[in-house]
Amino acid sequence: MTVLGPALQEHTATYVFAVCGHVDHSAFAALPGIGESFPVRLLPFGALTAVVQHVEAAHFNEDAWRVRLSDERELERCARAHHDVVSAAALRGPTAPLPLATLYRSDERARQALRQDAERFHTVLRRIAGRVEWAVKVYAHTAPAPAPVLATAPPAGEGHDRSSPCGGRAYLDRKRGLQKRREQRHDEALRTAETVDSALRTVAAASRRLRTHAQEPQEPGRTQVLNAAYLVDEERVDEVARTIAGLRRSTGADIEMSGPWVPYSFVGEVGA
Known part of the structure; x- marks a missing residue:
């Protein structure tokens, strides 16, 4: 478990990837996670465990996320990093993934929010097990x-027959027939x-x-x-x-x- 000093805690937020039962932290040792500056780690709450990571608050606030998610390549990177962590947890047992960009101001705020939803998480994990x-x-x-259809001019002295293969009526009939088949x-x-x-x-x-x-x-x-x-x-x-x-x-x-x-x-x- 990573312990941050008070000064550094003021500049970080807690990003939550997923909720699961017991899982060993070694499952995430090789994964950079979403922020890369801090390791992916575990945050127990009751009988459940959240897979989390400290991120730099200034780089993951609402405005920063809006910019990040409007960049197609950055969005893909974040989505892939999120999915990699969730998948690593799922290999060890039933795992309830949280949406991309699930953030709390601190570990304690995350614990409080997750505890309030603990019953639902238990239900989900039982449902998806196996x-x-x-x-x-x-x-x-x-x-x-x-x-x-390119219409051709009728011979001199003859009227234009709209029902002819080159006429406008034939074209409309063909178009209606094609629309009907579609x-x-x-x-x-x-x-x-x-x-x-x-x-x-x-x-x-x-x-x-x-x-x-x-x-x-x-x-x-x-x-x-x-x-x-x-x-x-x-x-x-x-x-x-x-x-x-x-x-x-x-x-x-x-x-x-x-x-x-x-x-x-x-x-x-x-x-x-």
Whole structure:
């Protein structure tokens, strides 16, 4: 345990990564943590333990965080450092990760706040014990926009036929037909997403539907129709993989699966 003198305590804050049961501090010996100036350490409160780190208060106040999180590279560094510490704790036992940038003015303030939430932490740790999170995403493919039809001038003395292959009415009909097919494909993808979700909920201990992501600029023809997380018993992980493989074959769906992860999606909802 790091003990700071009174003068230095005035210039530091306590950053909290996660809450767990008993864990040995050696699990974090090689990790720089979020601030890097002080070691990652343990802060006991009752029967539970918080994984924490002193950080320089001036570098982690509200304004500093606003600047830090607006920088994409710095945000990625902080998120990765936070996740590395949480993952190290999770390797030793059930771990409830706290959100990025969970800060208190001192260890005592952190203890007081965490004690008030101790019952919820106990509930969370019991729920996620022996379980991991898997992320599953389903995508729909959209058709490209119709190519414009270049109208040609009608022969002399003839009127312009809007229903001809080169006319405006034909172009609008083609565009409406393409839009209808796009909507049909999207509806089919939504039904497939429900099929995928229903199948995985029979394997998972719990599930959460998350907000779908906007279409990525680098993938203009691909739209996300399902973004979900599943809390799965560790001994059923292979069953999840087989279920996904079967769904890909039976539906032909574009399904992405990633994990196992620390159960971030199943911490905040318990007792909230």
